[in-house]
Amino acid sequence: MRYNNFLYEYPLLDSGLRRAFIYMKGELKGDRVAMGKDAIEELYNSLYYGRIKDDRLELALVEAAYLLDRDKIAVEHDGKKLSFRDLFIAASQLQEYFELKYIVYRDLRERGYYVQPGVTDFRVYPRGGKPGVSASQYFVHVVTERKPLPLRQIMSSLRAALNVRREMVLAIVDEESDITYYGVKLQRMKGSMPPMEVEVKPGAATLMADRVIVWDECLSRQLHEQGFYGNMLDEKRLQISLVEAAYLMSKHGMEILDSKTNERLTRESFIAEACKIDPAFEGKLKVYEDLREKGLVAKTGFKFGSHFRAYERIESVKKIPHSLYLVDFIDRGHEFILPDLSRSVRLANSVRKEMVFAYEEKGIQYFSVGRIKL
Amino acid sequence: MRYNNFLYEYPLLDSGLRRAFIYMKGELKGDRVAMGKDAIEELYNSLYYGRIKDDRLELALVEAAYLLDRDKIAVEHDGKKLSFRDLFIAASQLQEYFELKYIVYRDLRERGYYVQPGVTDFRVYPRGGKPGVSASQYFVHVVTERKPLPLRQIMSSLRAALNVRREMVLAIVDEESDITYYGVKLQRMKGSMPPMEVEVKPGAATLMADRVIVWDECLSRQLHEQGFYGNMLDEKRLQISLVEAAYLMSKHGMEILDSKTNERLTRESFIAEACKIDPAFEGKLKVYEDLREKGLVAKTGFKFGSHFRAYERIESVKKIPHSLYLVDFIDRGHEFILPDLSRSVRLANSVRKEMVFAYEEKGIQYFSVGRIKL
Structure with missing residues (x-):
């Protein structure tokens, strides 16, 4: 009534x-x-x-x-x-993963977005936008945390989104139906380190187990202070990583001796040795070389659980700036385990860095994954 | 002169x-x-x-x-x-890993510690303490980031340290010879959640793909608000995770139907189903049950890349407190990949939680790994 x-x-x-x-x-x-x-x-x-x-x-x-x-x-x-x-x-x-799609659809609708379900994704309109009037902004792909996500699949979704100027979003639904939205973007890597002249003397460095030591004090200081290679072992000697050593061999003709034989290692034998120590060495070296050639300084990302942290420019070792990127090399056949991806991205965010993945395909390609607030 | x-x-x-x-x-x-x-x-x-x-x-x-x-x-x-x-x-x-041991020894000495090299570790004296006068405080084990570290080895080192009341420390040396010190400690897990009475009706919940939905509104609310199970799917229905469902089956006799057949699943068939979806299910369930029985509330740790986050007590879903622990189940044969360990611990620290590992040996054993400042 x-x-x-x-x-x-x-x-x-x-x-x-x-x-x-x-x-x-x-x-x-x-x-x-x-x-x-x-x-x-x-x-x-x-x-x-x-x-x-x-x-x-x-x-x-x-x-x-x-x-x-x-x-x-x-x-x-x-x-x-x-x-x-x-x-x-x-x-x-x-419909496969209907529950997950429902959870994400509901979340987006309740946040006031217009959503159009497609075959593999949701087209989501920007705030204030609507179908027929404005273009959609996001292609949202719903994925479960349990299923490995192949790099291949991410790349084809990203290309599909970029071709029509949309942003690619992964909506990952966890065990308790909490949703995390990740934006996937192509990443352009560009630094501004000036090139460096290095005069190397024969027998300057020795490969010791899994690292290389530069014995000459002058060279050590130059490499460390101008090129930001390695870390000083003490006041006079520099310790550099395997990728740094391999790059210095090819870029500046640095000689490296084998600690066991005291003989000079060829680049090939050095790389073979390094691959025994670190199975991911070849891929990491390619990324390292590419970053250096693009003017960035890459240093180990061990403390962040990734291959490299990368700086756009370092003016002085006395005042190391904030590094902007964490970079992981992945194979073309890589499949992301989503809890691991979640951890990488979360950690990168917590230290205000972009989580960047690098793979080889006509050179080195980079893309970043970051949490986004929808 | x-x-x-x-x-x-x-x-x-x-x-x-x-x-x-x-x-x-x-x-x-x-x-x-x-x-x-x-x-x-x-x-x-x-x-x-x-x-x-x-x-x-x-x-x-x-x-x-x-x-x-x-x-x-x-x-x-x-x-x-x-x-x-x-x-x-x-x-x-x-000496194997001499370079690493040298780097750590030098670092500790330069920080003013007295250090006695032993067969597998360094005995380090507390600040102000010295050999012969005071007891050593830390057993420091030097490890390279490249070599997987078996759980077995951590446990035997930890027991050796605890037997003589020393603290166990891992000194992990990265590619560029930066050292991270981790303290390893036994972890006592204890919460204070009051026990809960649940009245379950037949056919209350359905297993849908990789999660369980509770349809009854009253039960949903009770489980969520008193027991902090799952997440509300909407205003009336609760979605719970596989471990929560298995625990509720055995603890409170909750019935779960198969969405395909609409028939009641036995606990055995539910667990078999869950193991297909999540290969780590059995181990995770044992840890989950143990945490619940110890009065803690465990929820998914997906956003932190770990199995669980754990609360000592939740008074109200409206005011969820800070969770103190991230807990990962590991097999007894587990080998830690050190960059992964580094990432887990770093992430846990960045969100002010303890990184705890749980394994099965006469019940569930817990130990934490945390960065320490020496």
Whole structure:
């Protein structure tokens, strides 16, 4: 009674309120819910649910479940009315990771975004934007924390998004249905270290177990202070890492002796030795060389659990600036274990760095993964 | 001349200064450097270098290299005087990871600690303490970031340290010879969550792909608000994780249906299903059960890249306190990859939590690894 009076007095509010009480009916058909014509006006034109097909409105399963939960529609199947539980269970059998998609869809809608479910992703419109009026901003891919995510798949999604100028987002749903949104971006690496002249003397350095020691005091100081190679072992001698040593061999012709034989190592034998010590050596070296050639200084990222931390420029070893990037080399066949990815990105964020992954494909390619607030 | 005058005027400074100019000679014998009797007074009695053997002083290789670098001793071998470089290379062939041990030894000495090299570790005396007067405080184990570190080895070192009331420290030397010191400690886990009564109805929950949904609104609210299980899927339904579901099955007799057949799952079939989804499930479940039985609340640690975060007590879901621990289950045969360990500990520290590892041995055992400042 109260409502009727209310509607009488405020006839314009009619449709909005009535929606809560007068269901629109739909029918579960395959992995869609087919609605009637009336739904176009009610659900599509103003709220952007579903897609129009043959003059009728068709809802994706996540849309139907969301609207059913909010008592906006009723869904039938074979003449039987489905409860939310019925539809949810049916949908989870029709669509892989339906539960996850539902959790993400609901989260985005509740935050006020317009979302269009596609085959592999959600198209999400920017705040204030809507379908038909503005372009979508994000392609959101829903992934479970349990399934390894191949680099290949990330790259093809990223290319698809970039081709139409969208941002790629990974929505990772954890065990307790908390969602973390990660933005994936191509990363351009560019530093501004000036080139350096090095005069190397024969027998300047020795490979000792898993590191190289530069014995000459002058050379040690120059490499450390101008090129920011290695760390001083003491006041006179420099200790450099295997990648640094290999780079100095090819770039500046540095000679490295074998500590066992005291003989000069060729670049090939040095690399073979280094690969025995560190199975990821070759990939790491390629990334290291590429970063140095791009004018950055790469140093070990051990304390952050990654291969390198990288600086755009170091003016003086006495005043080392903040490094902007953590860089991990990955193989082209790499599959991300998502809890590990989560940890890397979280750690990088906690020290105000970008988490960057590097892989080899026509040179070295870089992309960053960072948490984003939607 | 100048120095002679100086010494004449200040005869008490004599021995300290002269040490820089009058070498004590030692002889490299096996993996020791044998010094003369005079070294006992000069090096052992006041500075605690070396060990007395048959009335003479014997130096470990790291000690000899350190003293040689500081021009305090000369070292000969087969009648030939060794340079620092000669001794360093010789030592690295006599002792595995000599370079690393040298780097750590030097660091500790330069920080003013008295250090006694042992077979597998350094005994380090507390600030202000010294050998013969006070007991050592730390057993420092030097490890390279490149070599996997078996749990077994950590445990036997920890037991050896605890048996004589010492603290176990890992000194991890990275590629560029930066050292990170980690303290390893047994961890006692104890929470204060009150026990909870749950009345479960048949068919209350369904296993959907990799998570469980509780449909009943009352039960959902109780589990979430009193027991802090799961996360609300929406206002009425609760989503719980696989370990939570398995625990509720055995602790409170909760029934879980299979979404495909709508039939009740036995605990065994549920666990078999869960193991297919998550290969680490059984171990994680044991840790989860143990934490719950100890009065803690464990929730997923996905965002931190670990298995669980654990709370000592949660009073209200509206006001979730800070969780004190990140807990990872590891197998007894686990080998730590040190960059990963470094990342876990660093991340835990950055969010002010203890990084705790749990393994099964007569129940569940816990130990924590944390960065320490020496």
